[in-house]
Each structure stands twice: as structure tokens, then as C-alpha cells.
Amino acid sequence: MRRVGIKDVARLAGVSVGTVSHVLNRPEVVAATTRQRVEQAIGELGFVRNSAAGTLRAGRSKVLGLVVMDVTNPFYTDIARGAEDVAQVNGYVVILGNSDESDDKESNYLRVLQEQQVAGVLITPVHDDSTRLRQLRDVGTSVVLVDRPAQGVDQCSVAVDNVAGGRLAAEHLLGLGHDEITFVTGPAAIRQCADRRAGVKAALRAAGIPAATGLREFVVPAMNTASGRAAGEKLVQGKRRPRAIFCANDLLAVGVLHVLLRAGVRVPEDVMIVGYDDITSAESAAIPLTTVRQPTYQMGHMAAELMIAECEQPQHHAHQQILFQPTLVVRSTTKASPPR
Amino acid sequence: MRRVGIKDVARLAGVSVGTVSHVLNRPEVVAATTRQRVEQAIGELGFVRNSAAGTLRAGRSKVLGLVVMDVTNPFYTDIARGAEDVAQVNGYVVILGNSDESDDKESNYLRVLQEQQVAGVLITPVHDDSTRLRQLRDVGTSVVLVDRPAQGVDQCSVAVDNVAGGRLAAEHLLGLGHDEITFVTGPAAIRQCADRRAGVKAALRAAGIPAATGLREFVVPAMNTASGRAAGEKLVQGKRRPRAIFCANDLLAVGVLHVLLRAGVRVPEDVMIVGYDDITSAESAAIPLTTVRQPTYQMGHMAAELMIAECEQPQHHAHQQILFQPTLVVRSTTKASPPR
DNA sequence: CCGTCCGATTGAAATGATTCAAACAGCGAC
DNA sequence: GTCGCTGTTTGAATCATTTCAATCGGACGG
Numbered sequence: 001m002r003r004v005g006i007k008d009v010a011r012l013a014g015v016s017v018g019t020v021s022h023v024l025n026r027p028e029v030v031a032a033t034t035r036q037r038v039e040q041a042i043g044e045l046g047f048v049r050n051s052a053a054g055t056l057r058a059g060r061s062k063v064l065g066l067v068v069m070d071v072t073n074p075f076y077t078d079i080a081r082g083a084e085d086v087a088q089v090n091g092y093v094v095i096l097g098n099s100d101e102s103d104d105k106e107s108n109y110l111r112v113l114q115e116q117q118v119a120g121v122l123i124t125p126v127h128d129d130s131t132r133l134r135q136l137r138d139v140g141t142s143v144v145l146v147d148r149p150a151q152g153v154d155q156c157s158v159a160v161d162n163v164a165g166g167r168l169a170a171e172h173l174l175g176l177g178h179d180e181i182t183f184v185t186g187p188a189a190i191r192q193c194a195d196r197r198a199g200v201k202a203a204l205r206a207a208g209i210p211a212a213t214g215l216r217e218f219v220v221p222a223m224n225t226a227s228g229r230a231a232g233e234k235l236v237q238g239k240r241r242p243r244a245i246f247c248a249n250d251l252l253a254v255g256v257l258h259v260l261l262r263a264g265v266r267v268p269e270d271v272m273i274v275g276y277d278d279i280t281s282a283e284s285a286a287i288p289l290t291t292v293r294q295p296t297y298q299m300g301h302m303a304a305e306l307m308i309a310e311c312e313q314p315q316h317h318a319h320q321q322i323l324f325q326p327t328l329v330v331r332s333t334t335k336a337s338p339p340r
Numbered sequence: 341m342r343r344v345g346i347k348d349v350a351r352l353a354g355v356s357v358g359t360v361s362h363v364l365n366r367p368e369v370v371a372a373t374t375r376q377r378v379e380q381a382i383g384e385l386g387f388v389r390n391s392a393a394g395t396l397r398a399g400r401s402k403v404l405g406l407v408v409m410d411v412t413n414p415f416y417t418d419i420a421r422g423a424e425d426v427a428q429v430n431g432y433v434v435i436l437g438n439s440d441e442s443d444d445k446e447s448n449y450l451r452v453l454q455e456q457q458v459a460g461v462l463i464t465p466v467h468d469d470s471t472r473l474r475q476l477r478d479v480g481t482s483v484v485l486v487d488r489p490a491q492g493v494d495q496c497s498v499a500v501d502n503v504a505g506g507r508l509a510a511e512h513l514l515g516l517g518h519d520e521i522t523f524v525t526g527p528a529a530i531r532q533c534a535d536r537r538a539g540v541k542a543a544l545r546a547a548g549i550p551a552a553t554g555l556r557e558f559v560v561p562a563m564n565t566a567s568g569r570a571a572g573e574k575l576v577q578g579k580r581r582p583r584a585i586f587c588a589n590d591l592l593a594v595g596v597l598h599v600l601l602r603a604g605v606r607v608p609e610d611v612m613i614v615g616y617d618d619i620t621s622a623e624s625a626a627i628p629l630t631t632v633r634q635p636t637y638q639m640g641h642m643a644a645e646l647m648i649a650e651c652e653q654p655q656h657h658a659h660q661q662i663l664f665q666p667t668l669v670v671r672s673t674t675k676a677s678p679p680r
Numbered sequence: 681c682c683g684t685c686c687g688a689t690t691g692a693a694a695t696g697a698t699t700c701a702a703a704c705a706g707c708g709a710c
Numbered sequence: 711g712t713c714g715c716t717g718t719t720t721g722a723a724t725c726a727t728t729t730c731a732a733t734c735g736g737a738c739g740g
């Protein structure tokens with residue numbers, strides 16, 4: 001029942017604790033025969049190292065913190081998975097935290113992670129400048145921003161170009177002959193919404209259409225299916241029915257789509273719809289949804305890679321601000337569906 | 341830049357390190373005035389405790405390990421979220437690991453978690469008896485099985501009754517007048533599939549229908565939408581078209597549904613379909629899917645609660661084997677959809 | 681044969697919070 | 711004035727590993 005420690009291994013193998021430690025950490029410096037003897041002893045006793053002691057001495061653990069808004073959101077789930085995969089092959093382990101868009105929860109997590117002596121933190125911060133986050137970097141913990149472009153050049157970040165994404169969606173609709181786009185979006189305070197909107201305006205400008213006539217906006221309080229339904233009701237009842245709708249995310253789009261179909265509107269013949277995110281249900285929606293896909297897994301992957309590079313090679317590490325490009329996935333809400 | 345430790349706080353507050361530690365861990369034993377002085381010093385120096393030291397001394401950290409097959413699967417995502425929420429309010433933190441159904445990855449994770457001196461491990465084991473898992477319990481780490489009923493009474497487990505779930509689905513279809521059910525399922529080696537199948541047979545038996553005529557089975561290699569499509573193709577082409585289909589999970593059901601609709605089959609008028617899991621896209625599928633819902637978040641929640649109870653009150657903790665009951669969610673694939 | 685050098689091994693210091701027995705201060709009772 | 715009690719505070723031992731300077735043993739060159 002008693003924990004077997006490095007000392008027990010040393011005794012059994014007839015060497016000093018220092019040697020056992022060497023076998024564990026720099027096997028190349030210990031003679032092959034002793035190494036074997038030690039490894040045998042480790043196996044016999046079922047020894048597993050106590051990383052707490054190592055962490056205490058080194059001042060940092062092989063743990064990464066990942067703080068996202070909510071893992072339940074597939075966007076973050078994929079990021080988490082990407083980060084975890086990279087961590088795993090590099091011998092790191094990931095502590096996952098949900099901030100639920102609360103500064104308090106976020107701050108609390110950052111404190112706990114600092115207590116844990118994590119090597120680094122991957123985070124989608126709730127707000128751009130967090131005291132706790134700065135403090136964390138001050139004590140030498142690396143931080144990589146996820147889904148947020150870094151302000152300065154003093155840290156790494158991995159984000160997706162939301163302006164380009166909005167532009168992609170708008171250009172697609174404009175290219176199909178529309179000259180007015182109805183943008184169903186969340187509050188402008190949400191950066192993603194604002195950026196995607198900016199993309200739409202850019203596309204309109206490029207097409208020579210003034211925003212005043214080309215952009216109709218419909219702001220909903222939350223970015224979920226229920227809000228989408230509500231928006232759909234209003235749009236159906238409105239006197240001037242839209243022909244081209246771009247929703248700031250797929251959940252909104254699915255909600256809108258349902259209401260329109262139920263009201264007898266034909267999609268895409270009467271109304272075209274473009275979503276954003278390419279969540280799994282986008283493909284299996286009532287009418288497969290045209291949407292903008294973001295390289296989510298890639299983001300988590302890249303973020304963790306940058307982090308680990310920074311941790312392991314701090315001297316020759318240049319901070320990078322990665323900006324991924326989204327892609328348009330054309331399905332049946334913007335073109336005739338295949339004959340049934 | 342240098343780490344501020346408990347010593348620095350003690351010096352600034354003019355007390356001993358022991359007192360500072362007391363302020364942190366048992367504030368009630370230290371006089372109010374000294375406590376304030378110490379708290380002030382902590383604030384001024386921005387001190388955060390180094391939990392590695394505590395872990396080293398205590399032999400366990402306030403960290404839980406959570407090992408699931410794949411967080412990307414919404415089933416596990418919800419479990420993770422449930423567990424995380426409970427951990428968070430109890431001052432614990434969760435290390436998340438994906439085993440990808442690989443014994444090696446699982447075993448590797450368990451070793452790393454043991455190295456981290458985790459207080460406990462929540463796990464959906466790939467196989468029922470893992471050496472590493474037993475070893476973990478041998479060294480005194482509590483283990484709670486998730487989505488697996490414990491074999492003995494020597495550990496906690498939280499699972500859902502898959503037999504009941506299968507039965508629920510089958511009874512629903514039988515109650516709608518069918519006397520033959522086509523069960524689209526993964527390999528029988530997957531316990532969930534086998535259990536759900538057993539539920540179907542139980543329902544048939546209860547209805548007095550021999551399994552030989554009442555149960556048609558269709559085994560697919562993987563439990564995803566693509567497999568569902570493949571199954572759908574076969575079913576459509578088959579000479580005797582099924583009238584009632586029960587799919588072992590929603591992804592299969594969505595795949596089958598798409599193919600049927602594309603082939604001009606009317607759902608639910610010609611064919612009824614029941615899925616399993618109630619994934620988010622079930623509701624927004626081409627035709628909202630009737631399915632069996634599992635209390636996933638609840639499972640994670642309960643698992644973490646059991647774990648923490650066991651960790652904090654090991655003396656009066658009785659191991660529990662929780663079996664949650666699934667519920668049937670009736671939507672439009674088994675009854676006439678509302679008029680459009 | 682002695683000195684030197686090199687690779688292998690050792691032993692002990694260091695890491696930072698916790699905890700517990702012991703010291704201490706203050707106060708009331710006798 | 712002393713004893714004892716209570717409520718605070720202290721200081722040192724403890725946890726397991728890492729790391730580095732020191733040591734050891736052997737080989738090789740002079």
C-alpha cells in the first residue's frame with residue numbers, strides 16, 4: 001500500500017537515487033548495464049514517478065491550461081481536441097476550464113492554473129485585457145490566445161479571419177445575383193459578429209452596392225436556435241420578405257430555416273440562407289446548410305504547438321500571430337438541391 | 341520576476357510561515373488582526389500558492405482525471421462538462437484525456453495521471469479489466485466508472501440503462517402497431533449495441549412476438565452518418581422494405597433518414613425511425629428525429645460528486661453503482677409531422 | 681609506475697507549503 | 711504571586727525528486 005519511491009528503486013537496484021533519476025531523465029549518461037538493472041527494478045516495484053516533486057523543484061509542471069467559454073460548443077470542443085492531441089504526444093497533459101463568459105470564473109481558473117505551476121495557458125479570454133492574464137505572463141507563464149488575435153507582438157495567438165469569413169458568405173450570395181443581404185446576428189459587442197458584419201460590408205463595397213440599400217440587419221439577443229426561430233418569424237411576417245439571408249452562426253441559420261420551411265417558403269428557390277461554423281448538424285439539417293467552415297481542430301493544434309515550442313525552446317522562439325482563413329461550404333440552401 | 345513564496349509573505353506581514361499557511365488553510369485558528377495583516381501582504385505581493393509543494397506533502401493533488409473515448413462526441417462532451425462543473429465548485433480541476441478506444445493511450449493516460457498524484461479518476465474504460473486501473477486503485481486512487489456499470493461493489497460507477505433504452509424504443513414502435521423492427525447497429529462487441537439489442541428483444545418477448553420474425557438486424561462497421569447512409573441504401577434496395585427502423589445511435593439514424601427521403605420514402609408515413617442519444621442535430625434533422633435521450637450531463641455531474649465525496653470523506657463513503665434511466669423523446673419520425 | 685583524464689556514480693542541497701508539538705502570551709482564579 | 715487554562719504563534723521536520731559538484735574507478739599516456 002505504501003507508495004514506492006525512487007529510493008526503493010535505488011535500494012533494489014543497488015544504486016543511488018541520483019542514478020535512478022538519471023535513468024528516468026537522461027538515460028544516455030548512465031551505463032547500459034546499470035540502466036537495465038534500474039529499469040528492471042522499476043518494473044518489479046511498479047514504480048511511477050511523483051511529478052509533484054519534480055514540479056516543485058523545477059517550478060513548472062508539464063501541464064497546459066486550456067480555458068474556453070464552453071466545451072459544449074463544438075467550436076471549442078474541436079479546439080480542445082486539437083490541443084489535447086498535441087499535448088499528449090509531447091508528454092503534456094491538459095487541464096480544461098470553462099469560463100462561461102464570466103470574468104470571475106476566468107480569473108479564478110487562471111489563479112488555479114498558476115497555483116498548479118502550469119507551463120502555459122491556452123485561452124479564449126472573455127475580455128481583451130485581463131489583469132490576471134497579464135500577471136500570469138509576468139511570472140513567466142506563456143500564454144497563447146485562441147480565437148483572438150494578439151494585440152501586440154509579445155505573445156502568440158491563433159485566430160480565424162472573421163472579416164474574411166463574412167466577406168466569403170456575402171460574396172457568395174452576391175455572386176448568385178442578389179443585391180441585398182439580410183444579416184441575422186448577435187449583439188455587436190460580440191467581436192465575431194462585428195467582424196463578420198464588417199466582411200459583409202466589405203463585399204458590398206467591392207460590388208459597388210451602398211451599405212444603406214444592400215445590408216439589412218437583424219439583431220438577436222442570443223446566438224442559438226431559439227433566437228433563430230424568433231428571427232425567422234419576424235422575417236416571414238415582415239412586409240418585404242428577404243431573398244438572401246446570412247446568419248452569424250449555424251444555430252441561428254437552422255432556426256431561421258425551420259420557420260421558413262414551415263411557412264411554406266421554398267429554400268433555396270425563394271430564399272437563400274448561409275450559416276457560419278459548419279457544425280455537424282449543418283449537413284444533416286432539413287436542407288443541408290451552406291455555411292462558412294473554420295479550421296477549429298487546426299486552431300487548437302496550432303495553439304498547442306506554439307505553446308510547447310515556446311515552453312521548450314524559449315530562447316529561440318519568435319511570437320507568432322496566426323490567422324487562419326475560413327472556407328465556404330456550399331450545400332443546398334443556396335443552390336437547387338439535387339432532385340429527389 | 342522571482343516567484344513570491346509563503347516566506348516573502350511571512351516576512352512582509354511580520355509573522356512566521358506557519359501562520360501564513362494557517363491563514364490560507366484554516367483561517368479560523370488565527371487571530372483576526374494577524375489574519376488581516378497577512379491577507380494584506382498576500383494582496384500586496386500578489387502571492388499565489390504553489391500547489392506542487394502541498395501535493396508533495398499531502399501525497400495527492402486537487403486534480404481529477406477524466407478519461408473518455410473522445411470529447412468530440414457530444415455524449416462525452418456533456419459528461420465532461422458535468423464533471424467539470426462539479427469539480428470547479430469543489431476547488432478541484434480536471435485533466436481531460438481521450439483514449440480513442442486504444443488500450444495503450446488509456447494506459448498511458450492512467451500512468452500520467454498517477455504521476456500527477458490525482459485525487460481520483462473518472463473513466464470510461466476501453467475494456468472492462470485494465471491492469472493499470474487496478475494498480476491505480478491499489479495505490480489508493482479512487483476510480484469512478486462512467487458509462488460502465490461496476491462489476492463488484494468495491495467502486496463507484498455511473499451508467500445508463502441501455503437495455504431499458506432499447507426496450508423503450510422498441511415498445512414505442514410496437515405500440516404504434518408494428519410487429520417487426522429493423523435494428524441498425526454497430527458490432528455486437530460494443531456493449532451499448534448489445535445492450536440496446538437485448539432491450540429490443542425483451543420488448544418483443546413482452547409483446548409475445550418471437551425474435552425470429554420480429555427482429556431484423558443490420559450490422560454496420562462504424563456508428564457514424566456514413567455507415568447510416570450505407571445502411572439506408574441497402575434497406576431501400578432490399579426487396580422487403582422495413583416499416584419500423586431503430587438505429588443504435590442518432591448518427592446512423594440521420595444517415596438512414598437522408599437516404600430514405602432522397603429515395604422518395606415518406607417518413608413517418610411509410611417508414612418510422614427511432615434513433616438513440618438525442619444529439620443536438622436530432623431536433624433539427626430533415627425530419628425531427630424521435631430518439632432516446634440519456635442524461636449525459638447528469639452522469640458527469642454525478643460521477644464527479646461521487647468521486648469528490650469519496651475523496652473528502654473516505655471513511656463514511658459507501659460505493660454506489662448508479663444506473664440512470666433513459667427517456668424517449670417523440671418527434672416527427674414516428675408520428676405525423678405537424679402540417680406545414 | 682605515476683599522473684591525468686574521462687565516464688559513471690554518488691550524496692546532499694534545494695524546492696515551498698503543511699502540520700504538529702512546543703512555546704508563548706494573556707488572563708482569571710485562588 | 712503563582713498556577714493553569716485558552717487561544718495564538720512558532721519552527722522544524724516532512725514530502726520525492728532533481729541537479730550539480732564531488733568522488734570514484736579505470737584506462738591510457740608519458
